[in-house]
Amino acid sequence: MTGSATATRVLVLNSGSSSVKYQLLDMEDGTRLAVGLVERIGEETSRVVHTPLTGGAGKRERTGAVPDHAAALKAVAEELASDGLGLDSPELAAIGHRVVHGGLKFSAPTVITDEVMAEIERLVPVAPLHNPANITGIRTARALRPDLPQVAVFDTAFHTTMPEYAARYAIDVETADAHRIRRYGFHGTSHAYVSRRAAELLGKAPEEVNVIVLHLGNGASASAVRGGRCVDTSMGLTPLEGLVMGTRSGDIDPAVTFHLKRVAGMSEDDVDVLLNKRSGLVGLCGDNDMREIRRRIEEGDERARLAFEIYIHRLKKYIGAYYAVLGRVDAVVFTAGVGENSAPVREAAVAGLEELGLVVDADLNTVRSDVPRFVSPDHARVAVAVVPTDEELEIARQTFALVGVDPRDRDRATLKGNA
Numbered sequence: 001m002t003g004s005a006t007a008t009r010v011l012v013l014n015s016g017s018s019s020v021k022y023q024l025l026d027m028e029d030g031t032r033l034a035v036g037l038v039e040r041i042g043e044e045t046s047r048v049v050h051t052p053l054t055g056g057a058g059k060r061e062r063t064g065a066v067p068d069h070a071a072a073l074k075a076v077a078e079e080l081a082s083d084g085l086g087l088d089s090p091e092l093a094a095i096g097h098r099v100v101h102g103g104l105k106f107s108a109p110t111v112i113t114d115e116v117m118a119e120i121e122r123l124v125p126v127a128p129l130h131n132p133a134n135i136t137g138i139r140t141a142r143a144l145r146p147d148l149p150q151v152a153v154f155d156t157a158f159h160t161t162m163p164e165y166a167a168r169y170a171i172d173v174e175t176a177d178a179h180r181i182r183r184y185g186f187h188g189t190s191h192a193y194v195s196r197r198a199a200e201l202l203g204k205a206p207e208e209v210n211v212i213v214l215h216l217g218n219g220a221s222a223s224a225v226r227g228g229r230c231v232d233t234s235m236g237l238t239p240l241e242g243l244v245m246g247t248r249s250g251d252i253d254p255a256v257t258f259h260l261k262r263v264a265g266m267s268e269d270d271v272d273v274l275l276n277k278r279s280g281l282v283g284l285c286g287d288n289d290m291r292e293i294r295r296r297i298e299e300g301d302e303r304a305r306l307a308f309e310i311y312i313h314r315l316k317k318y319i320g321a322y323y324a325v326l327g328r329v330d331a332v333v334f335t336a337g338v339g340e341n342s343a344p345v346r347e348a349a350v351a352g353l354e355e356l357g358l359v360v361d362a363d364l365n366t367v368r369s370d371v372p373r374f375v376s377p378d379h380a381r382v383a384v385a386v387v388p389t390d391e392e393l394e395i396a397r398q399t400f401a402l403v404g405v406d407p408r409d410r411d412r413a414t415l416k417g418n419a
């Protein structure tokens with residue numbers, strides 16, 4: 001498992017339930033060599049979008065059937081190879097994988113061994129939409145380059161600093177412990193990256209600031225970060241708890257599930273599919289894309305308007321809750337697809353929170369840009385900011401920090417990671 005001494009490139013694979021996002025980076029200076037996306041995996045027509053960032057060639061896009069994640073990884077390898085950036089390159093130092101659930105065992109990036117794989121597999125029931133895709137990504141990558149170190153960077157890792165009173169559900173302690181039932185939290189790589197960048201934007205060290213991070217993508221979660229450490233987050237045992245999401249309900253009375261089984265005759269799997277795939281924005285109004293929902297609202301669509309209001313109401317409750325958890329807040333930070341792009345969501349989320357020092361400047365809020373920026377006026381007591389997330393860059397950094405070093409240091413780091 002040794003990369004070449006001069007190998008400085010890292011391929012990052014972010015395998016989602018129906019997509020694979022990837023980036024090839026050179027960690028010598030952090031430059032991106034290629035980025036891409038395979039989406040709608042398993043559907044009739046999948047789409048591969050590949051953009052080489054060296055040599056001046058433009059974005060390539062093709063559609064066709066990509067039946068599963070293994071086929072998606074093959075497509076990624078082919079795209080990279082046709083730019084001379086193939087997986088056989090001696091310059092490749094490692095492959096970094098986003099792994100959504102790391103359970104209790106992993107609080108740091110970890111070199112993937114058979115034992116690590118077994119643990120990621122054991123966690124499939126608590127991340128059914130995500131860990132299976134991550135596993136296929138890892139298996140395919142290991143088969144293509146068995147000699148390369150493969151590193152898992154866990155969504156749960158950043159949240160392992162949560163105090164016991166935030167991580168533990170108020171249920172029977174013996175039952176909870178026997179089944180490792182507790183709040184793990186997800187999107188941690190993003191919350192870590194964004195909270196650090198937010199401190200930079202404020203001109204302070206991460207240790208000096210308290211921030212609320214709102215990661216609003218298809219999956220969505222909020223976190224309270226005190227002095228660079230996560231103290232609470234909205235997702236729990238699985239990525240179903242918390243905010244209203246694209247297709248997931250977020251917080252719900254657990255008795256709804258007994259009721260659906262006892263009274264509506266639904267099976268365990270029916271309820272699982274209902275809450276994970278047929279709820280959230282899509283369940284409320286038929287659309288999970290915020291752009292489409294805003295367009296329908298503009299046209300006077302009542303169902304879309306109510307879905308938006310429910311989404312915002314939940315978000316606002318979490319802002320208030322984490323304000324109380326932190327006591328003092330330096331910034332509320334929006335990130336991911338919705339957080340970075342939807343001015344109406346940001347505006348509505350802080351509307352009426354002036355007494356808490358939260359205000360959005362209408363002009364700043366509509367600026368479109370991919371750099372971190374304030375959307376609150378200069379004089380605001382609490383900053384409101386947009387910080388684009390970059391999970392892939394963060395995964396590449398953590399991967400390279402672990403394996404782009406003397407192999408003896410790597411062994412030490414791995415032991416620590418598995419502690």
Ligand SMILES: Nc1ncnc2c1ncn2[C@@H]1O[C@H](COP(=O)(O)OP(=O)(O)O)[C@@H](O)[C@H]1O
Nearest residue numbers: 216217218219288289290291336337338341342
């Ligand atoms: N320009 C935009 N305006 C509003 N919402 C957007 C825009 N672009 C993307 N989105 C939202 O972002 C979501 C995807 O976010 P993303 O962070 O890429 O999700 P994921 O990583 O979970 O797939 C889309 O479903 C859509 O709701």
Ligand SMILES: CC(=O)OP(=O)(O)O
Nearest residue numbers: 186187217218219239
């Ligand atoms: C953990 C999670 O919800 O991830 P995603 O937003 O990629 O679905």
Ligand SMILES: [Mg+2]
Nearest residue numbers: 217218219336
């Ligand atoms: Mg995402």
